[in-house]
Amino acid sequence: MNILSALNKSYSILNGKSSSYKLDCEIILSHILKKDNRLELFSNLKYTLNTEEINLFFNKIKERRKLKPVSKIINKKNFWNFNIDVSKNILIPRPETEVLIDMVCSKIKKDSKLHFLDIGCGSGCISLSLLDHFKKSYALAFDISKEAILNSKINIKKYNLNNRIKIIHADLCKFITEKKFDLIISNPPYLKLSEYASLNNTVKFYEPKNALVADNKNGLFFFKKIINNFKTKLKLNGYLAFEIGDYQFKSIQTMLKLNGFIVVQKYKLINDQIRCILAKKIKNYTLQ
Ligand SMILES: C[S@@+](CC[C@H](N)C(=O)[O-])C[C@H]1O[C@@H](n2cnc3c(N)ncnc32)[C@H](O)[C@@H]1O
Known part of the structure; x- marks a missing residue:
């Protein structure tokens, strides 16, 4: 044949x-x-x-x-400029996340010496793209899934970026670091349980539920945790970049305001929903 x-x-x-x-x-x-x-x-x-x-x-x-x-x-997906390896229980990188990266790249100067934190790195697609774009940058990336850590390391090694990133296994609810970052970026799980239940069977069967579902209330659990636990880990005038779910923008914007941030950029999808936001830390808050 x-x-x-x-x-x-x-x-x-x-x-x-x-x-x-x-x-x-x-x-x-x-x-x-x-x-x-x-x-x-x-x-x-x-x-x-x-x-x-x-x-x-x-x-x-x-x-x-x-x-x-x-x-x-x-076990492969084209993402940004890369051919990403995607293992069995890792979320397939989505075009929306390319929009998130595009937003960060268009707002921050290309030659910046960024130190950034990638929370819930999954396949490593975000770190990979940002390290490639910001050639002088350094990253710390982590995920609660050990498979994600292995998957991210494979992708980072494939494109010879190992010397500018540390990838570790950690839970964002318990993670502690002494470092301060110029940028914290995350595409955390943001669906509420009822939204997950209405997804098509292909997603439910082949994608990891713990990469998608945040809680059974409003999907905001991880955004609250990240803003509360990591605001002191961001330098003043540093950026926080999130991919967010449908109808979550207003609540997240309020949380951000209360914690010393202003939203400086937002991208909408064709369904008119804001999916990506970039906020700037304009006030220093001490730990409460
Ligand atoms: C929506 S996926 C995003 C993956 C990748 N960053 C991307 O954009 O394709 C969310 C990721 O967060 C991770 N995650 C879920 N709960 C976590 C936690 N408590 N601490 C750290 N990572 C977590 C999941 O394992 C998953 O890899």
Whole structure:
């Protein structure tokens, strides 16, 4: 079986199951054949697949038919300028988080010698992108998931950024550091339980619940903790960058104001909801 016939057969298996069925098949086959991009398939349509490649390909197509996300099938996701490794129980980096990074990069000077803290680093996508953009920066990143720590270390090593970051296993509710940062950034879990319950089955089945759900009230648990526990860890005039959930902006803005911050930038999504915010610490508060 050559590439052309394998693709045609896979299209017919996924047609009706995925709105991007052709693209899905091409990405999966490119991954199996270790092609840099799927266009390379089309310049080699007559290449004959060996038995191992055929079996592997159609097993993965079966997984996709069961609605497993392509990124979880190939364990890779394109994010910012990177091809990120994403292991089984790690959240697939989302385009909204690229918006968060874009917001920070457009507000802070590129040659700044930033020391930043990445809370709940997951795959390491945020640290990776910021370390790459701010070439003189240093990061401390942590997550409660040991798998996230391993995953982040893999991605950071892949792009040779290990000498500018420390990645540790920690719970943000208990984390203690003597350091002060210029930027604290987080895309914490921000869904309330009822929102999680209404997500589609693909997300519920293949994405880690503890990366998504904050509490059963309003989804604000981690924002409160971060603002309260980390405000003294930010230098005066330092920035706090958050990805936030639908309808959370007003409550978070109030919390920020009460703790010495002002919101200096916000980005909306197409559903008109504010998803990313950047706040500046304008007052020093002592520990209460
Ligand atoms: C929405 S994911 C974000 C992952 C990654 N930063 C990204 O943007 O794709 C939230 C992350 O917070 C981590 N997390 C959840 N509770 C935590 C806690 N108490 N302390 C530290 N990290 C936590 C999860 O393991 C998960 O990796």
